[in-house]
Amino acid sequence: MAMVMHSMKQNxxxxxxxxxxxxxxxxxxxxxxxxxxxxxxxxxxxxxxxIGKIPVLETPDGAIFESNxxxxxxxxxxxxxxxxxxxxxxxxxxxxxxxxxxxxNLRGWFVPRLGYGTYIKPVEENCIAGVKRGLDALNTYxxxxxxxxxxxxxxxxxxMTCNLVLGFKLVMPKSFTSEYPHVERYFWTMVxxxxxxxxxxxxxxxxxxxxxxxxxxxxxxxxxxxKTKEETPKPTPEATEEEAPKPKAKNPLDLLPPSKxxxxxxxxxxxxxxxxxREVAIKGFWDMFDPEGYSLWFCNYKYNDENTVSFxxxxxxxxxxxxxxxxxxxxxxxxxxxxxxxxxKVKGLWLFRGQEIPKFVxxxxxxxxxxxxxxxxxxxxxxxxxxxxxIEDHEPFExxxxxxxxxxx
Amino acid sequence: MALIMHVGKPNxxxxxxxxAAAYVGVEVKCTENFExxxxxxxxxxxxxxxLGKVPVLETPDGVIFESNxxxxxxxxxxxxxxxxxxxxxxxxxxxxxxxxxxxxxxxxxxxxxxxxxGLDNYVSLIEEASIAALKRALSALNTYxxxxxxxxxxxxxxxxxxMICNLYAxxxxxxxxxxTSEFPNVERYFWAMIxxxxxxxxxxxxxQTEVVPxxxxxx
Numbered sequence: 001m002a003m004v005m006h007s008m009k010q011n012x013x014x015x016x017x018x019x020x021x022x023x024x025x026x027x028x029x030x031x032x033x034x035x036x037x038x039x040x041x042x043x044x045x046x047x048x049x050x051i052g053k054i055p056v057l058e059t060p061d062g063a064i065f066e067s068n069x070x071x072x073x074x075x076x077x078x079x080x081x082x083x084x085x086x087x088x089x090x091x092x093x094x095x096x097x098x099x100x101x102x103x104x105n106l107r108g109w110f111v112p113r114l115g116y117g118t119y120i121k122p123v124e125e126n127c128i129a130g131v132k133r134g135l136d137a138l139n140t141y142x143x144x145x146x147x148x149x150x151x152x153x154x155x156x157x158x159x160m161t162c163n164l165v166l167g168f169k170l171v172m173p174k175s176f177t178s179e180y181p182h183v184e185r186y187f188w189t190m191v192x193x194x195x196x197x198x199x200x201x202x203x204x205x206x207x208x209x210x211x212x213x214x215x216x217x218x219x220x221x222x223x224x225x226x227k228t229k230e231e232t233p234k235p236t237p238e239a240t241e242e243e244a245p246k247p248k249a250k251n252p253l254d255l256l257p258p259s260k261x262x263x264x265x266x267x268x269x270x271x272x273x274x275x276x277x278r279e280v281a282i283k284g285f286w287d288m289f290d291p292e293g294y295s296l297w298f299c300n301y302k303y304n305d306e307n308t309v310s311f312x313x314x315x316x317x318x319x320x321x322x323x324x325x326x327x328x329x330x331x332x333x334x335x336x337x338x339x340x341x342x343x344x345k346v347k348g349l350w351l352f353r354g355q356e357i358p359k360f361v362x363x364x365x366x367x368x369x370x371x372x373x374x375x376x377x378x379x380x381x382x383x384x385x386x387x388x389x390x391i392e393d394h395e396p397f398e399x400x401x402x403x404x405x406x407x408x409x
Numbered sequence: 410m411a412l413i414m415h416v417g418k419p420n421x422x423x424x425x426x427x428x429a430a431a432y433v434g435v436e437v438k439c440t441e442n443f444e445x446x447x448x449x450x451x452x453x454x455x456x457x458x459x460l461g462k463v464p465v466l467e468t469p470d471g472v473i474f475e476s477n478x479x480x481x482x483x484x485x486x487x488x489x490x491x492x493x494x495x496x497x498x499x500x501x502x503x504x505x506x507x508x509x510x511x512x513x514x515x516x517x518x519x520x521x522x523x524x525x526x527g528l529d530n531y532v533s534l535i536e537e538a539s540i541a542a543l544k545r546a547l548s549a550l551n552t553y554x555x556x557x558x559x560x561x562x563x564x565x566x567x568x569x570x571x572m573i574c575n576l577y578a579x580x581x582x583x584x585x586x587x588x589t590s591e592f593p594n595v596e597r598y599f600w601a602m603i604x605x606x607x608x609x610x611x612x613x614x615x616x617q618t619e620v621v622p623x624x625x626x627x628x
């Protein structure tokens with residue numbers, strides 16, 4: 001019986017079912033070419049899971065979603081679900097405990113730090129308190145138990161361990177977990193069991209709680225003062241560090257024939273123009289624009305129906321602009337978040353060096369493929385006017401209010 | 410076989426267990442004189458559930474906590490039950506909807522409820538996110554229920570019992586008709602289930618709230 005798991009393989013929720021499968025001796029194949037946000041948005045996928053989340057297990061008899069349910073299905077009828085009704089009840093108790101008390105709170109702690117949600121300090125504090133309360137109760141229990149239920153590994157241990165993995169890897173250093181020595185003993189024993197380690201691989205406990213995603217962001221707003229040289233001298237101090245393996249391969253865009261347009265001049269004009277924006281900045285843009293050396297592009301987010309929460313949508317766009325940092329020397333962009341109420345539409349305007357969207361940008365910035373890209377037709381006055389309106393944050397934009405406008409410069 | 414459930418006035422989590430027990434024909438007695446905040450902090454209680462939460466089920470073989478786990482245990486006591494479906498895939502799909510009911514519906518509904526009832530400090534960003542996630546889940550459920558009467562198979566399973574109990578607090582306190590009318594299939598499903606004899610004899614009469622509780626003015 002061939003069972004197929006739809007997800008990327010390195011996902012702690014997938015580990016649960018894969019480890020269970022090792023114990024009961026069934027085969028689960030991973031689906032080929034899974035692409036996050038793409039593969040799980042197709043009509044076929046949504047028929048399997050109407051909420052579009054991963055993982056999903058496809059079986060000859062039908063599909064199952066929710067990682068704990070998938071693991072239970074795989075374990076059904078085996079010792080992993082206990083050898084008596086009472087053991088079964090306790091296994092379920094610990095599975096639910098690991099989800100609601102441990103996993104929910106750990107996720108609330110590390111997800112915003114990874115940049116996938118807004119960081120709100122009191123919320124994080126609540127989550128950490130929840131983690132501590134859960135680990136404290138678990139620690140008390142494990143003082144007198146080797147396994148969660150009975151005398152061997154059950155599905156409760158598999159799911160509990162998988163739910164702890166990202167906690168140990170991302171947010172709980174030894175200084176945190178040493179307060180729960182029985183949990184530590186339990187965790188390391190479990191991840192070193194052969195059926196666990198062949199799925200999860202080696203687990204390294206983090207040395208410190210990961211920082212907030214924005215703490216790593218380089219200064220994204222070089223303001224008016226730094227004159228011409230702010231990009232070029234950056235490699236120099238780094239070159240004096242021992243490794244200096246920064247990608248020093250020549251960027252193909254540097255090999256283009258020189259252009260009369262100086263991107264920094266435009267960025268400076270954009271930033272410094274405080275009044276009469278249309279007459280000064282927009283006119284200045286078209287005066288300096290070199291259609292042979294540069295190209296203009298409209299982008300349109302493909303999944304606007306996801307944009308149901310204002311600050312999450314704004315974060316998503318903010319994250320995109322952070323990831324575009326590698327293109328700063330060669331690009332200028334405006335991203336507009338449009339609408340009075342959800343779903344919000346995300347549309348953008350980009351100026352790139354060269355006649356194409358630079359390949360290194362498409363390769364390195366994964367957000368690019370979440371948008372539809374069309375080159376601006378400079379002979380079409382309506383399109384040029386749209387360019388103007390996007391540069392100046394014109395409201396209403398295409399009949400709607402702007403929730404936010406972000407600039408990449 | 411006497412099963413004793415430690416809980417105060419039966420909350421929606423206790424209802425899951427009682428309805429499941431009604432379907433399989435097992436008796437579950439609720440403790441009398443249980444005082445929330447007192448009875449669940451005694452050393453004896455904490456030996457049963459180190460986290461001190463309710464409900465907790467005392468069985469002749471030992472204790473089980475976590476309401477979904479208790480409900481599953483009760484449902485398994487009779488082997489001729491159909492609460493777990495009649496094939497492995499039905500079992501898997503029942504579990505899938507139980508988890509969905511908890512992680513997609515209950516989690517978000519309770520987060521919203523706790524803000525409005527002043528149990529958590531009100532932060533509008535959190536409320537916005539919770540409502541959006543709840544709507545996403547109800548929308549997915551609504552799509553599914555357009556072509557299904559019961560969550561799995563052709564009769565009530567444990568998935569329906571847990572889903573309805575998780576929606577119950579929503580209909581009673583947080584979700585007005587204006588809110589739920591966006592999800593007409595969920596409405597149809599909810600009222601059909603609530604009116605099943607084994608549900609209505611435990612839950613009693615239910616009126617959908619006409620207003621959302623206001624934002625608390627002070628903490």
